[in-house]
Every structure is written in structure tokens, then in C-alpha cells.
Amino acid sequence: MGTNAQKKSATNRTRRAIVNILKQQGATDAQELAAHLGISAMAVRQHLYALQAEQLVTYHEEAREMGRPAKLWQLTPAADRLFPDGYADLTLSLLDSVKEAFGEAGLEQLLDVRTRHQLEAYQSAIPAQASLSQKLEALASLRTEEGYMAEVQTLDDGTFLLIENHCPICAAATACTGLCARELEIFQRILLDAVVERTEHIIAGERRCVYRVSRQD
Template structure:
């Protein structure tokens, strides 16, 4: 965990990166007592950053699961969202959808070139995914990756710093998926399995070696 995170925001950071948690799970991750975690959650709930839902998990009494509200997600910046939305609308109005599509494609090509420069062609698939996650993390996507038991990989982006723009024009998302496929090579298959714009808490990409 980033040591620069203020004490009163650590729970928000954990829920953003790891998804919903029970009180006990969050207390363990925070390294505090359940009462200490409860105090933090109640304060954050009062401020509108987190919410709880009572749900049965197996046998026994229902448990409270805590997650972020929209206000909680908004604690993580959407890069220059207001200006970006205005620019997108102006391009649509004055130059048309085709020009906007060309601009998004051109930006995707720039990103692809940057990634290819940073990721050696001789790198293994795991090394390429690791470097791609590192680059995306630096761009504000709170990106990580993991290897699944079946040997496939999952590239995870816990935040989308261009969410407002992507909501208005989903060409951004399509371009990103194509960029990942290109930079990871023709011997891989990249599939988006979680999508923030579809209501998921994160974007996640299943990467399989052909």
C-alpha cells in the first residue's frame, strides 16, 4: 500500500483496488481491530464515500459487504474530464464523427508506439504483461496483473482516468483493446472480461497464449 495515503483514506484506497470487503476482511487488510475498521467505515459512510449491503454468504447469518459509492470512486481523478468532454463535443459538432474516430485512432497509434518502444520484442509474454501493467499504472489506471491457475493472465485496471471521455465515446475503449492485442503480439488473445462502463468496479482483460 502507498505509504503516502492519509490514514482516513486507506479504506477507500483498499476498496478501490480490491473491491468489496466484509468488516473483518477490511480490518485485516488495514491492520486494525474490527472496531477500528468499523469506526472508519461509519465515518466514510456518513460522508457518502462507502456503502454496505447485507448478503448471505454460505450458511450462517448474513454479512455486511462494504464497497465504494459513486462519490467514493470520484475521489480518484478523471483526468481533465470537463475540458475533455467539451473538446469531444466540439469536434463532433464542427468536424463530425469521422474526424473524432480518426483522432482517437491516431492517439491509439501513438500509445502503441510508446508501448512498443518500452517493451522489448524478445520479452516473454509474462514480461510484456508486467511492463504493460507498469506503464498503465504510471498513466493513472491503477493497473496490476496476475497469473491464473490455468496459466492465463489477467491485466487489471482498477481506475479509468478517462472515464468521462470513454462514456461519451466508447471508441476510446475499443482502441485500448486493440492496442493491448497489438503490443502483446499475434500469438496472444486479449479479451475484456470486466468493464467499468458496463457497471463493473474495474476493467480487466483475460490474456491467453495461443
């Protein structure tokens, strides 16, 4: 590989890394991005301006106690194309076809079957005797494999956050809200010893989906 090709490959990797960090963390300044990537803030800004020219990122300014306001960078809706979309067009077409052929009852039956299969797959991969923390980590790993970019955070009060930074079925979930309702149901059935509450929702305009998970009293 020639020098120019190597530089282009390195540039693409860095920009993809920046996009992934913004997807997972939300609005972030150049200094923090630089710390994650191990490169200078100046280099990060050059990449950000290039991504901005492609309409993949934008920023808003945040006042700081000292100095000039900081630019907090975030992804634009156009950046969604860089992440798995779950074959959105095909899924929407199939949902419409099921509804047309079998009505709402048929669609509910389809969701029942999907829920059962998904629950069985998760239950076979997550030991029932595992701790709540272990179950959440295993669930996050499975969801990440499915394209949800999931992670678990432990809060000071002992509760957990299951965070999904991307929704690969967003278009389908927007058209069929039952998909989201069933996912919440699945999480509750996997985490039998916990209470699961959705606190942020991509479909409602949030950047991510977040589930607060607490042990039952």
C-alpha cells in the same frame, strides 16, 4: 505538528487506505480490511461508518454459515471524485468540438493519432522479446502511472487477467466508445503472441475493466 494534527493526518491516511483497498478489491468485510491495514476490526468499522456518513461507502449483508450476516463494504459512485478523472469536462468539451468541426471522420482521425502515439509509447517501454508475463507486468505498471490502478493475476490454467480498477477517462469513454475499442486494439498489438478479450467493462456497469489474456495456440 501537534498531537491533534498528527491524529487527523493518521486518520486521513487510514481512510484513504481503506478507500484504495475497496477500489481495488470491491466488496470487502471489516475483518479483511483490518488484516490488510494491521489494525483492529473495530477501528476499521469506525472509519467505515465515518466514510458512510460522507456517502463514500455503503454495504450489503452476506449470510455466513455461522453467526450474523457479514457487512460487505463497497464504494459509492460519489467516491469516484477521490480518483483521477482525466479532466473529464475538458475532454468531453474537446471531443464535442472535434465532432462539430470535423464530423465523425475527424473524430476517427483524432483517435487514430492518439492510438498511434499511445502504441509507440508502450512499445518503447516494453521490450518486444520479453515474455508474455513480463509484457503484462510492464503494461500494468504503465497503466497504473496513467491512473488505471492496474494489476496482473495469473490463473490456474496459465492464462492471465489484466485488471484495471479505475478508469481515469471514464466520462470520455462513455461519450466516445471508440476510446475503449482502441485500447483493446492497443493491448492486442502490444501482446502479439496472445489473445486479448475484455471480460468486464466499467462502461457496461461493472466495477472494473478486466482483460483475459491467453497464449495463442
